[in-house]
Amino acid sequence: xxxxxxxxxxxxxxxxxxxxxxxxxxxxxxxxxxxxxxxxxxxxxxxxxxxxxxxxxxxxxxxxxxxxxxxxxxxxxxxxxxxxxxxxxxxxxxxxxxxxxxxxxxxxxxxxxxxxxxxxxxxxxxxxxxxxxxxxxxxxxxxxxxxxxxxxxxxxxxxxxxxxxxxxxxxxxxxxxxxxxxxxxxxxxxxxxxxxxxxxxxxxxxxxxxxxxxxxxxxxxxxxxxxxxxxxxxxxxxxxxxxxxxxxxxxxxxxxxx
Numbered sequence: 001x002x003x004x005x006x007x008x009x010x011x012x013x014x015x016x017x018x019x020x021x022x023x024x025x026x027x028x029x030x031x032x033x034x035x036x037x038x039x040x041x042x043x044x045x046x047x048x049x050x051x052x053x054x055x056x057x058x059x060x061x062x063x064x065x066x067x068x069x070x071x072x073x074x075x076x077x078x079x080x081x082x083x084x085x086x087x088x089x090x091x092x093x094x095x096x097x098x099x100x101x102x103x104x105x106x107x108x109x110x111x112x113x114x115x116x117x118x119x120x121x122x123x124x125x126x127x128x129x130x131x132x133x134x135x136x137x138x139x140x141x142x143x144x145x146x147x148x149x150x151x152x153x154x155x156x157x158x159x160x161x162x163x164x165x166x167x168x169x170x171x172x173x174x175x176x177x178x179x180x181x182x183x184x185x186x187x188x189x190x191x192x193x194x195x196x197x198x199x200x201x202x203x204x205x206x207x208x209x210x211x212x213x214x215x216x217x218x219x220x221x222x223x224x225x226x227x228x229x230x231x232x233x234x235x236x237x238x239x240x241x242x243x244x245x246x247x248x249x250x251x252x253x254x255x256x257x258x
């Protein structure tokens with residue numbers, strides 16, 4: 001950071017050997033600062049668009065899914081950040097070199113060729129094959145973990161759909177129960193006779209609102225087994241008292257003329 005030199009990841013180690021001031025490193029993509037060898041743990045980073053757009057950034061459709069090559073690179077850098085305790089020193093040395101590459105081949109033959117061409121003495125065949133086997137095993141484990149996550153997500157979604165369907169059935173059953181209760185209450189109480197008796201005392205005509213209140217009081221006084229609320233009676237009053245003996249209009253109800 002002191003020398004302000006811009007380096008590729010695989011050139012950092014060589015630069016640090018000859019530059020005494022190089023202790024802090026800054027990622028040119030996310031601007032995070034890393035001291036010493038902490039940069040090795042920086043295995044994933046944001047894109048340039050995400051950095052500059054900030055909260056306004058929206059990934060393009062289909063671009064938020066990592067490619068196999070990106071996952072492969074991520075696996076290699078993750079291993080390089082925390083090498084297994086049983087990894088041989090020559091493997092660790094080659095690992096540090098390989099982890100700085102941006103496009104490591106996913107086939108053993110191509111991986112061996114690029115190691116020979118780039119790292120020469122560090123790329124012994126036995127070391128290359130052993131290191132590649134570790135990369136491949138970690139990559140497959142990552143893929144299996146992702147598949148398991150996908151299965152769990154699908155199962156959770158299916159469970160949610162089942163619960164939603166069950167909730168819909170329950171709502172329908174409650175509605176059916178309410179309708180049944182209304183019908184039962186209507187059969188227990190003689191709504192028509194109550195309204196007819198009331199209209200006769202009021203000269204044969206009165207406001208629907210007043211008639212409904214008085215008939216409802218009569219209903220409560222009858223000690224019904226199934227109690228209807230004021231809202232239910234308000235909603236179903238005309239239906240409960242439906243008869244050719246009454247004439248309902250918007251606000252009035254009257255005895256039908258003979």
